[in-house]
Amino acid sequence: MPTFKVTPLPFGHDNYLWLIDNGHHAALVDPGEAAPALATLEKNSFDLAAILLTHHHGDHTGGVEEIVAHYPGVPVYGPCKDNIASVDHPVENGDRISIVTLGLSLQVIGVAAHTHGHVAYLGHGMLFCGDALFSAGCGRIFEGTPSDLELALGRLARLNDETKVYCAHEYTLANLAFARAAEPENAARDRYAAHCEVLRRQGEPTLPSTIATERAINPFLRTDIESVIDSVEAHCGTRPTNMLACLAALRAWKDVFQG
Numbered sequence: 001m002p003t004f005k006v007t008p009l010p011f012g013h014d015n016y017l018w019l020i021d022n023g024h025h026a027a028l029v030d031p032g033e034a035a036p037a038l039a040t041l042e043k044n045s046f047d048l049a050a051i052l053l054t055h056h057h058g059d060h061t062g063g064v065e066e067i068v069a070h071y072p073g074v075p076v077y078g079p080c081k082d083n084i085a086s087v088d089h090p091v092e093n094g095d096r097i098s099i100v101t102l103g104l105s106l107q108v109i110g111v112a113a114h115t116h117g118h119v120a121y122l123g124h125g126m127l128f129c130g131d132a133l134f135s136a137g138c139g140r141i142f143e144g145t146p147s148d149l150e151l152a153l154g155r156l157a158r159l160n161d162e163t164k165v166y167c168a169h170e171y172t173l174a175n176l177a178f179a180r181a182a183e184p185e186n187a188a189r190d191r192y193a194a195h196c197e198v199l200r201r202q203g204e205p206t207l208p209s210t211i212a213t214e215r216a217i218n219p220f221l222r223t224d225i226e227s228v229i230d231s232v233e234a235h236c237g238t239r240p241t242n243m244l245a246c247l248a249a250l251r252a253w254k255d256v257f258q259g
Contacts, residue, residue: 002103004124006166008205009036014170015059016205018128025049025102029121029128030168034063038070049102053078053087054130055118060168061086075099081117091119111152113144120156127163127211129156134167135196135209136189137175138220140255146248153247157221161212172196172206175218177259182219182250183228189217223247 005023008016011033018029019040026046030053031037041048048071053061056079064086068074077097080090091097093110106123111132118139120129131139133156141149176193183189192213196206215221222228223246232249233239240246 002124004102004104004126006126006164006208007040008166008207009040010170010205011036012059016166016168016170016207017063018166018168019046020102020104020126021046022102022104025099027052027099027102027104028067029166030054030060030130031063031067032059032061034066034070037063037067047101048074049104050074050099051076052106052121052128053084054120054128054132054168055079055115056082056084057115057131060130079115079117079119081112082115083117092117093119097121109155111155113141113146113149113152114139116143118152122159122163125160125163126166126208127156127159128166130168132156132167133165133214133218134169134175135165135172135206135214136179136192136218137171137254138218138251141251146244146251149251150244150247153220157211157215159211161210161215163211164208165210165214166208170205170207172209173200174259178254178257179217179219181257181259182231182253183222183225184231185227186217192217219250220247223250 007019017031020027027050075089076086077089078084078087080092091108095108098105106121109120111118111120114131223243
């Protein structure tokens with residue numbers, strides 16, 4: 001089995017682009033800025049094998065043109081429904097891609113809601129999910145519907161417990177503040193929050209998380225839990241009648257939450 005190192009490259013206020021390497025070749029996930037990617041590739045003498053994009057937002061695609069100028073012909077994978085100009089290998093749910101020089105094989109998972117075409121990439125125990133799933137949270141619904149979000153999160157929540165979750169923003173502590181409001185009593189969440197607070201004080205990322213962790217602490221994956229339903233009812237004044245209604249109300253609440 002190939003061995004990969006995954007490195008977070010911070011940029012902007014709270015973004016991460018991810019660099020996946022095998023010691024010789026590398027792939028970039030959601031390079032919203034070129035400079036950190038180019039510097040790391042040059043420093044390590046990596047050959048760039050591919051660029052993977054999860055959705056069309058500029059903080060995920062903004063560095064692609066400059067990177068491709070330095071590495072002409074590098075394949076750029078991205079969602080076919082998001083119409084990203086730089087994408088020459090469009091993908092959609094159910095596709096599988098193989099980056100031969102890197103030894104990387106990835107399944108494409110459709111996770112529309114944040115954008116119409118948002119995709120995630122799964123392989124070798126790693127999930128690169130852009131803005132679809134965050135640690136203790138999920139992305140805003142910009143172009144999809146609550147039903148789209150339910151489908152997307154359901155697909156991710158069913159992955160293996162050990163799957164490492166590489167999302168694209170350092171939102172964990174802010175998300176945990178909302179998680180405490182949405183589910184006041186959750187010992188696993190409180191232990192995780194204490195761990196994440198230590199990491200941030202040390203200047204370390206809270207990511208990756210795991211699917212098992214997210215199922216235990218992320219309220220958006222826990223809309224069948226009575227205490228989450230109770231919190232939504234207390235906030236909204238009406239009790240959600242099913243998990244979709246709970247998810248929609250929870251997402252709307254998070255949009256205006258001041259933690």
